[in-house]
Amino acid sequence: MYRSQAFFMIKISNSYNRFFPSVPGCTDSSRSRRKAHFLRIFLLVILTFFAFRLDGQALVADELLIVANSAVPEGVGLARYYMEKRAVPSANLLMVKTSVNEQIGRSEYNQQIADPVRKYLEKNDPEGRRFKCIVLMYGMPLRVLPPPLSQVESSDLKKLQATLKEWTEKEKPPGQKPLEKSKEFQAKSAELKKKIQVLTKAHWRASVDSELALVREKSYDLEGWLPNRFFVSFRGKKIKNMPQSAILVSRLEGPTPAIVRRIIDDSLYAEEQGLPGKAYFDTRWPEKNQPKKDQKLSAYEQYDQAIHNTARIVRKSGRLPVVVDDRPTLFQPGEAPDASLYCGWYSLGKYIDAFTWVRGAVGYHVASSECTTLKKPDSKVWCKVMLEKGVAATVGPVAEPYLQSFPVPEVFFGCLLDGRVPLAECYGLSNPFWSWQQVLIGDPLYRPFLRRGFPTKS
Numbered sequence: 001m002y003r004s005q006a007f008f009m010i011k012i013s014n015s016y017n018r019f020f021p022s023v024p025g026c027t028d029s030s031r032s033r034r035k036a037h038f039l040r041i042f043l044l045v046i047l048t049f050f051a052f053r054l055d056g057q058a059l060v061a062d063e064l065l066i067v068a069n070s071a072v073p074e075g076v077g078l079a080r081y082y083m084e085k086r087a088v089p090s091a092n093l094l095m096v097k098t099s100v101n102e103q104i105g106r107s108e109y110n111q112q113i114a115d116p117v118r119k120y121l122e123k124n125d126p127e128g129r130r131f132k133c134i135v136l137m138y139g140m141p142l143r144v145l146p147p148p149l150s151q152v153e154s155s156d157l158k159k160l161q162a163t164l165k166e167w168t169e170k171e172k173p174p175g176q177k178p179l180e181k182s183k184e185f186q187a188k189s190a191e192l193k194k195k196i197q198v199l200t201k202a203h204w205r206a207s208v209d210s211e212l213a214l215v216r217e218k219s220y221d222l223e224g225w226l227p228n229r230f231f232v233s234f235r236g237k238k239i240k241n242m243p244q245s246a247i248l249v250s251r252l253e254g255p256t257p258a259i260v261r262r263i264i265d266d267s268l269y270a271e272e273q274g275l276p277g278k279a280y281f282d283t284r285w286p287e288k289n290q291p292k293k294d295q296k297l298s299a300y301e302q303y304d305q306a307i308h309n310t311a312r313i314v315r316k317s318g319r320l321p322v323v324v325d326d327r328p329t330l331f332q333p334g335e336a337p338d339a340s341l342y343c344g345w346y347s348l349g350k351y352i353d354a355f356t357w358v359r360g361a362v363g364y365h366v367a368s369s370e371c372t373t374l375k376k377p378d379s380k381v382w383c384k385v386m387l388e389k390g391v392a393a394t395v396g397p398v399a400e401p402y403l404q405s406f407p408v409p410e411v412f413f414g415c416l417l418d419g420r421v422p423l424a425e426c427y428g429l430s431n432p433f434w435s436w437q438q439v440l441i442g443d444p445l446y447r448p449f450l451r452r453g454f455p456t457k458s
Contacts, residue, residue, distance in 0.1 A: 058420060058425065059133055059424055062089060063132040064131070066079050066083060066094065066137065067117060068093065068140075069100065071097055071139070078264075082137075085264055099112070103141060104145065105144075117134065128216060132248060135252060136251040137251075138252060138253050138260045142207065143206065143372075143398040144204075144205065147201060164189060201222075201223070204222045206398075206436055206437060209250075209438075210434050212249050213228075213435075216245035217246075220241075225435055227241065227432065227434075228434050230425075231432050232411050233432070234432075243434065250443070254384075254388075255375060259387055262390075263392050263441075264443060267443040269360060270446075270448050271360075271448070271451060272451065273359075274451040276358055278322070278336075278339060279314045279339075279340060280323050280325070280355070280363075281314075282342075283304050283307045283308055283325065283326045283344070284304050284326075284328055284346070287326065300403070303406070308326075310343060310413050310414075313417070330347055331355070332352065340358045340448075341361070341363055342364070343363060345365060346366060349381050351384075351385035357386075360446075362423075369397065369400075371441075374387070383395075387441065393423055395439065405433050405436055406438070407438070412426050418449070419449035422444060423440070423442050423446040424440065
């Protein structure tokens with residue numbers, strides 16, 4: 001029964017794949033999406049009852065490679081603390097010496113982080129069968145910057161920018177209202193902007209975590225994202241540019257060492273005692289009725305529907321009471337007590353203090369800059385403040401990620417609810433891309449619903 005169900009889920013997820021664009025910035029206008037939310041619902045109903053493991057079994061402590069920055073003693077201490085609590089072998093600790101800042105240059109990343117990790121894996125796991133997840137500890141850089149431009153590239157960039165400016169000014173004569181842009185101008189400017197984007201190497205920027213997931217790859221394209229072979233929708237698919245040697249990456253990080261220690265302790269506590277509280281889902285619009293045959297949902301409508309679908313999955317599981325806010329405004333201060341699960345949007349870089357988080361809470365906010373920093377004292381980005389307020393695990397981007405790169409919420413939360421799949425694998429199954437912007441913060445072995453007990457009613 002398990003095999004037949006798993007096979008059927010692959011078939012469903014293969015169909016689901018066509019709803020994911022292959023290049024950054026691609027919009028829903030070029031894709032048919034009218035069946036996406038039905039596929040999501042069916043996919044997660046199956047996933048909730050049948051654990052879909054990445055490699056046939058759940059991640060265990062011996063399969064973790066712990067990476068700590070020797071320049072940050074607190075991070076090294078936390079690495080040893082975590083390894084003791086999770087019984088990770090002492091030989092699984094790799095010390096690197098790298099920047100103490102949250103960002104790092106591309107060449108420094110290669111020399112100080114990627115190369116030492118690659119050499120360790122080649123020596124200790126040459127066949128790639130032992131280590132399944134890298135855990136970055138407190139004090140590791142957060143994002144990799146694009147490489148600097150050469151003189152020739154800088155000169156070419158200035159010429160392209162000057163040409164674009166000239167074309168734009170022709171379309172908007174001084175002292176007059178902007179003219180309606182001609183189709184010819186739109187086509188030329190789009191082509192030129194694409195050339196500028198490629199030349200600036202803006203899409204070479206990525207989170208350290210997402211880049212390190214491909215550390216076993218000998219070479220790969222740094223321009224934009226690459227498909228994640230673990231992603232439910234891509235399993236069984238032959239995709240030309242999909243790396244085959246990916247490894248999961250999680251991060252035990254936060255604004256302070258005390259918060260990281262609390263994340264470790266809370267994860268263990270919730271596994272032992274169970275995860276109580278309520279699941280909160282913040283959508284922008286009421287749930288849509290079944291779409292008509294030729295009706296298309298925008299990318300934003302589709303993701304909003306995905307959050308509604310996730311709420312339905314949690315409610316049907318019977319594990320937690322569910323609260324859905326489908327108003328255009330978000331949950332307001334005091335409206336979300338005892339929160340254990342959360343997914344919602346869209347308050348850019350401005351956390352709303354609506355929640356009191358139970359020990360072991362998991363959630364993420366869908367917005368473009370919510371993990372740009374975990375350290376700046378005055379920052380209100382959601383990942384940072386959620387960790388300060390008490391969550392044990394969250395996800396967020398270090399730069400503009402585009403909507404389609406966020407984890408599929410039904411898959412992520414459905415895996416967590418199943419209880420047999422740990423956090424890192426839930427993320428691996430729900431995250432579409434590597435070499436991109438997203439970061440998973442939390443204990444990779446964390447299973448908040450490991451202790452099943454008796455389900456509650458909504």
